[in-house]
Amino acid sequence: MKKQTLKTLCNILAWRSIQALFVALFVGVLCFFAAQGLGGNMAYRIAGGRYGIDLMDASTADLVARELGLDRSLWVRLIEWLGDSITFNFGNSLVSGTPVIKEIWHTLGHSLTLASSSIVLSIFIAVPLGVLAAKAPNSWFDKLLLLVSVSLKSVPNFVIGILLVMLFAVQLKLLPAAGHGGFQYLILPTLTLALGLAAVSVQVVRESTLTVRNSTYFLFSRIKGLPDAQSFTRHGWRNLLVPVVAFLGIQFITIVEGVVIIETLFAWPGIGHSLVHAIFARDVPIVQGAAVAMGLIFVAMNALVDIAVLLLDPRKGEHS
Amino acid sequence: MNIRVFYSSLSFKQKFGVVLFTIPCLFTFLAPILVSGSPHDQSLMNALQAPSAQHWFGTDHLGRDMWLRLSSALQVSLGIALISTLIATALGTFLGVLSAQYPKTADKLLNLTANLFLAVPGLLFILLFATIAPGQLWPLFLGVALIASIEMYRVVRAQSMIIANKDAIFASKLLGFNAWYLLRRHYFPELRPIILRLAAFTIATTVLSVASLGFINVGVKPPRAELGLMMIELMPYYYEAPWVILQPIVALFILVLGLNLMIGKKK
Amino acid sequence: MLNVKNLSVKTRDGNVIVNPVSFKLIAGEALTIVGETGSGKTLLAQAIVNNLPDGLIAEGEIYLHGQAVHSLSTQERNALWGKTICVLPQEPTRSLDPTMHAIRQVKEGYQIVKGLSASEAKKQTLSDFEAVQLSHATNKYPFELSGGMAQRVAFLASRSGGATFTVADEPTKGLDANKRDDIAKQLRALADNNEGVFTITHDIYVAHQLGGRVMIMRKGEVIETGDYQQVLNKPLHVYTQTLINADPRRWKKKASKDNLHSPIVTVKNVSKSRGDKQLFSDLSFSLRPGQIIGVSGDSGCGKSTLGDMLLGLLSSDSGSIEWSNQQSEKHKVQKLFQDPTDVFSAHVTIKASFNDLMHKYSISEDKLLGLLAELELDAQLIDRYPDQVSGGELQRLAIARVMLLEPTFIFSDEPTSRLDMLTQKTVIEALVNIVKYKDVAMMVVSHDKPLLDNVCDELIML
Secondary structure (H helix, E strand, O other), rough: OOOOHHHHHHHHHHHHHHHHHHHHHHHHHHHHHHHHHHOOHHHHHHHHHHOOOHOHHHHHHHHHHHHOOOOOOHHHHHHHHHHHHHHOOEEOOOOOOHHHHHHHHHHHHHHHHHHHHHHHHHHHHHHHHHHHHOOOOOOOOHHHHHHHHHHHHHHOOOHHHHHHHHHHHHOOOOOOOOOOOOOHHHHHHHHHHHHHHHHHHHHHHHHHHHHOOHHHHHHHHHHHHHHHHHHHHHHHEEEEEEEEHHHHHHHHHHHHHHHHHHHOOOOOOOHHHHHHHHHHHHOHHHHHHHHHHHHHHHHHHHHHHHHHHHOOOOOOOOOO | OHHHHHHHOOOOOOOOHHHHHHHHHOOOHHHHOOOOOOOOOOOOOOOOOOOOOOOOOOOOOOOEEHHHHHHHHHHHHHHHHHHHHHHHHHHHHHHHHHHHHHOOOHHHHHHHHHHHHHHOOHHHHHHHHHHHHHOOHHHHHHHHHHHHHHHHHHHHHHHHHHHHOOHHHHHHOOOOOOOHHHHHHHHHHHHHHHHHHHHHHHHHHHHHEEEEEEOOOOOOOOOOOOOOHHHHHHHHHHOHHHHHHHHHEEEHHHHHHHHHHOOOOOO | EEEEEEEEEEOOOOEEEEEEEEEOOOOOOOOOEEEEEOHHHHHHHHHHHHOOOEEEEEEEEEOOOEHHHHHOHHHHHHEEEEOEEEEEEOOOOHHOOOOOHHHHHHHHHHHHHHOOOOHHHHHHHHHHOOOOOOOOOOOOOOHHHOOHHHHHHHHHHHHOOOEEEEEEEOOOOOOOOHHHHHHHHHHHHHHHHOEEEEEEOOHHHHHHOOOOOOEEEOOOOOEEEEEHHHHHHHOOOHHHHHHHHHHHOOOOOOOOOOOOOOEEEEEEEEEEEEOOOEEEEEEEEEEOOOEEEEEEEOOOHHHHHHHHHHOOOOOOOEEEEEEEEOOOHHHEEEEEEOOOOOOOOOOOHHHHHHHHHHHHOOHHHHHHHHHHHHHOHHHHHOOHHHHHHHHHHHHHHHHHHOOOOOEEEEEEEEOOOOOOOHHHHHHHHHHHHHHHHHEEEEEEOOOOOHHHHOOEEEEEOO
């Protein structure tokens, strides 16, 4: 690997590490204040979780409060809380009492399944359609694709989910409306997320392909004598994919946000679902654990995208 | 800056978008004037009625007038969206141009902060704020305004940096013009179309975000009318009264589609 | 080799852009079309190659190697690219795939277009690279190549298909003298090798270097055609003569008077480096009012940097720049830019930009009108927007704006590089006249040495 490329790689990793640290700290601070909002409530609930609601009273809660050091000064507790946050010491759920890490780990796998199948499906939808549209710009196909994209972009992803459920689950009775189990439960949530992602990325693919097709180097390849198909294979794909892969980084935002909403709609037992429930139950440790986990994965995915772009486009190594 | 000239410079799709967007806007403000009553008045006897002379858009599962509920929900969505976008535009533009003018000082700090905040997807922001103050509207507002400001800042900054290197800027500086002149004559005219497009985009995104949050019951609580909240409330009744759940869906669709069409294509 | 009969270019509605023209090109001959922007020369080449822009069609007969090309389908005509017709790229660096190694871009021509086996193609490519001293660059990416290297790679790539008829559209655009001569030699070598070379250019000097026959075009018409020595030395048509006179080499040198003023700025032992490259060191000179000093050198050698230093935009690494009593009035030092389209705000009329300036410094409108008259500009031009005015007029308007402030020093950074020859002559004449008349000191940067030799009292070579 070239020296300059290696240097850029180190820069990427360093920067993303700083971002990861920021995530842990930022989430930590906000959750700390959320926990303060619970106040004595928190000690009460921890005590309840520990000893059982029936067996405890206010004095037990006080004991727990003192034990957890909840009576010390704000700054000290904040620092301690942040320290815990960075070392992934999130404590136990206020609802179930089980360690946060364990619960998060459990649900993380499901979310990753959903997220990765959605990305893959969206790529399989967006790339062929986008490339085809660019081959004949302003044709009926191109215009139809644009209409469909804009329409899908104009509704929240859960509406797409609702409509799919109404069609496939209720009317056609082909697929289950919600839940988790065999492969068939994965289809509708994945399709919902993938359609939302593809609606945006298909236009990115189209624009990128058009840029490549109209570029000086593509035209030069044609005039050198290479036929269109071979020019596209040799000079088209690699160059059009660079902005598309970079765009994936932005799409991760949609994926993370989408996972939260879609898991709730389809009762998919993932980390987003846990997060939403935890917010309701004011289960701050779970909220913190889930948010930090999602944030860190987001940063990690972005780092991977940065590296992928670096490998695809040799120019990126030179000036970043 | 002639409005008529501007309007005629829009493409057909964009004009259509403006029309589409105006419809729900007008409805939002005129609807309560045309019909009396409150969106919270329940009447279980009249639940899930089809559109009639008494209730122009029918009633929901609790007998509440849909015409009024819809306009109330749109008020919430549009209100948050427009105010956040306004704040974001003002703040983002100011800081973006500032960054471009002082690349060695202000930019370093602002850009770093913005990039750090990019580490957290917007929804997570809002959810975290909502954990601190559940059931209240301000976390929604704060989160949405923050994300929108950062996005506007980045776009304006990027474009301003390009403008800052143009010969026209150097020529004007040599001729002795001050920073205010540069802003007036060079930056703002060049930035205006981009800012407008991003503002429309921000309004659209915000409206969708608010609906999503309403859907998971964050930030807005019943009996407040909100599009996403209405959708999830009405879902169980879609079979017996499809026109009810379709209303918030269609209203949202027209609103956001109009905005998306207004944005148009990059030249 | 090439036989063209009554070839014309029209819009789809029937507007004639290039009038019917007929000519022949035989093997071993160079045919050069010379003309300004808008003469239709590029369209003519595109009609022959078959890559006219959308909306334009060609009519007439084209015979290549005896084959009636004009009656073939688009697909069949495009199949001629590379094998029968070689088109040299105008912008070599941009013509190379930025994510592919240099060697592969040539090799694929040999393999796919010419049909050689993979190993044969590789062998041929390597020997090509060696012949142009690029053996060390085979595995480099285009952004790692210098402009000259990229040009050589693109040249090899376009020739790999084996065509013997080459079309070169403005091959020397924007290049400095050395590179321009290299390319002209390259093309001449092709002709000497019994190939056909069809070149489009606005540069008369290139036409000289290529030899063969020359065709002068203007506004879609062929004005004159014939052997290059006859056309370029003893033209029959007035327009051709005007074109030839527009070449800075032909300009009459004005008698220079002694300059009795005292210097307004003295530069002593100034050096500057950018990165690890030393641009110049120990440079000393002085400028007097009314004196024009030229700076020439290859691109990247620091010409613009020197001027920016005098303008106070950059500081030197060592040495001093001393102005005599002009310090406080910053706006007395001005700059003329290479691209006049980018100098006025594009969103308001030119008049508005002028008014801004006149308002700020309380300059009367009469002064502006006087300047416009001196620069031979129609006063009504300023009512337009910058994109509605031609490049030459725009540059003169920029001169007017600068002169409104009665500057003591003007730095002209390649003021006419983007302009046609005829326009260039007009602008330079106007500029020099006004500068000498108002006793303004001027520094001119250009890669066109004959121009500087003619115009400047003193020359700095970097």
